[in-house]
Amino acid sequence: MDRRAFLKLSAASVGAVMLAPEAAAVKLPNPLARAPASWFDGEVSSVLTFCENCFWKCGVRASVADGRVWKVDGYAANPKSRGRLCPRGQGAVAQTYDPDRLKRPLIRVEGTQRGDGKYREASWDEALGVIASGMLAIKERYGSESMAFFAHGSGDTWFGEYLPAAWATPNVGKPSVSLCTGPRETASQWTFGRGIGGHEPIDWENTDYIVLIGHHIGEDTHNTQLQDFSLALKRGAELVVVDPRFSVAASKAGRWLPIKPGTDTALLLAWLHVLVTEELYDKAYVERYTVGFEQLAAHVQPFTPEWAADITDLDADAIRTVARELAAHAPRAVVPPGRHTVWYGNDTQRMRALYLVNALLGNYGVEGGFYLAQAPYLEPYPHPAFPLEPAAGGCSGASGGETLDTGFRARVDDGRFFAHTTAVQELIPAMISGEPYRIAGLIAYGVNLFHSIPDVARTQEALRKLDLYVAIDVLPMDHVMWADVILPEATYLERYDDLVAIAHKTPFIELRQPAVDPMWDTKPGWWIARELGLRLGLDAYFDWPDIEAYLDKRLRTIGSSLEQAKAKGTLVQRGRPYLADWEARNLNPFGTPSGRIELYSQTFADAGFDPLPTYEPPNDGPPGSYRLLYGRSPVHTFAKTQNNWVLMEMHGQNAVWIHTAEAEALGVASGDYVWLENQDGVRDGPVAVYATERLRRDCVYLVHGFGHRAKGMRVADGRGASDTALMSRYRLDPISGGAGMRVNFVKLVPGAPRPRLPSLRKLAERSV
Ligand SMILES: Nc1nc2c(c(=O)[nH]1)N[C@H]1C(S)=C(S)[C@@H](COP(=O)(O)OP(=O)(O)OC[C@H]3O[C@@H](n4cnc5c(=O)[nH]c(N)nc54)[C@H](O)[C@@H]3O)O[C@H]1N2
Ligand SMILES: Nc1nc2c(c(=O)[nH]1)N[C@H]1C(S)=C(S)[C@@H](COP(=O)(O)OP(=O)(O)OC[C@H]3O[C@@H](n4cnc5c(=O)[nH]c(N)nc54)[C@H](O)[C@@H]3O)O[C@H]1N2
Ligand code: SF4
């Protein structure tokens, strides 16, 4: 599928272009216009690698002529792309040739403060030396645990696992857990004894009835998930969408339930009530695979559709009908978990309720429901044992295990949450307060500190208190220009990374390999981690001379080799997707304490949490304010693609969605500019208004990722508003450690000026 066909699946792309009047009006240069004659003569070499523009990690064939990548495509043998890429993947080439990239190591000018943004160029040797001596001083003074690592992206294996484990700190955080999947993973782990993993194991090929809660597939454009979803609809699967906003998915649905934000758990409890009281659940499945049905049945008695109707602002009959239709199609009926599940703070309980609906439908491990994803077999590199397990601290305290006696202090959020990985936002208070002990240094690899983590003022205060703050990135993002030392990484088309092993219906391993040499004085993450390790005295863990030797050693453990992986790109193994496949081998997939699906969780009860899901009402905002909801642009990834002019051509700024009647009452119309001001007086914008009936009247909606204030990012700077800037609060999910972000409220302040911005065409022409 080409970019245009892909975009057709997403009605929002039309909206997106409409919302970007400036971009739509401008005819931007054709990226291939400057391709050399050799490209047109077909002297093109192909390199198989995978995309880094989001974490779906689609297999990519990069086409190279004259030492430059001109085009990327998906390739058929890769289960994540199946020969296709999303627009973000196709546009990602422009990131490599972005003239605003970080080009060489930078050191903050002496006598300046963090945030002043004054830097001088440095050699790699000097920059790495400064970092190593800073880290060793922290270790000497406070212990190795006082260094924190935040990491995201493919290189997080180096900066979120390998190096921190060798260095010995458990304080490693990833935004993809406590700011994203934490609640759904925790709930799945303690309900089914298995996580969901990076690739949601929904058996799209066989399902006949789909209920999406939030989960705006179509704007959320994870490539093969969107392909699978579209094919299921084409095959005739029925769709129900529960969303306060008429999302793209809702526009494809037979039924849209415009729920009051934050009340989904009440809806799910009512569905459980109907399934139980009308005896519509799969009795044989429940009997065979679950524990706690009696407790659940008693628990859900009061939660009638009428009870839920009051809370959710939905129609009781519609609630009842959907439960009956789910049961009528079971087990080929599914309520997928969504991915971004940190919403209101009680999120693990909402996800538990969602999984219990699925369990009563008897669809887990069954065709048309959830298949059982499996990770491929692959051994780690045979390095000496690390002093701490990667992401150490793991499942301690509340999560039922004990803190291992490693001789190191436990991570600063130890014992409080069930999620395996440290809650990234909970590491920040320790930088300010020094409790339970001081975090004095931070390495941020590919994490957008000011666009991903709520309460930016707190993050800035924490950064000011550190002894050492290092950013490893590709662009001069706002948070990068606060670091003491900035290290420019080579982009994904210019580097190797560690192997990626993907749990999937067909488990597979894929290779990241360079298509071209790194531009300017940039270096791959593996090289940076190794050079730093050697300067920290961690030589024993870095005995591999280079990445090719490292990768080849790992690939030999599955009887393959680097040579083979370079030629094939993807190595697919066989999986066991259904319960029947496990039972045929006498295996039990349920890794819960009881070895069954736990409708009632004794572990949660023992930790002082509700063993059965309960509904908690969301917070209320000040009068005259709207709850701030947010989601994805189909052609952007988070806050990392707004300097990519190819993607900005399609969606060049965000707009604040507000119901037409509310806009009228406020005296604003589509295209007017407003400020957004939140409950704590924090302002952001100016941002254009989009008045629409596609949204309830009690909320507004912003696409996440815009609103950069970064002078060095000349395309992104000053376009639109940042949802993160307006999130001065979050509500902690006490079970997973997730940061519920939909608890902020904003007012629209009319009369903001239309921003004067440089033309996208001029900016595009600067592409190197
Ligand atoms: N194009 C693109 N695709 C992406 C990404 C990207 O950056 N760009 N990021 C990827 C990642 S890492 C993630 S985590 C996913 C996130 O994508 P999803 O997991 O699909 O995110 P959600 O938060 O479920 O979806 C946002 C939707 O929830 C609705 N919503 C808001 N509040 C409520 C509520 O109280 N109840 C209900 N029922 N709905 C509500 C919003 O109106 C919006 O339509 O997207 C992935 N896909
Ligand atoms: N307000 C708000 N906050 C959110 C969300 C939201 O919707 N709204 N979504 C949440 C979710 S679901 C997630 S998963 C997280 C995502 O959180 P992040 O992963 O932190 O999000 P990005 O904005 O993509 O930031 C990526 C950073 O990596 C840099 N980068 C890009 N490519 C490379 C590379 O190859 N190497 C290196 N070293 N750096 C690179 C980018 O320049 C950028 O600074 O955010 C969470 N936070
Ligand atoms: S879904 Fe799109 S951006 Fe994400 S990895 Fe695939 S092609 Fe790249």
Ligand SMILES: [Mo]
């Ligand atoms: Mo995410």
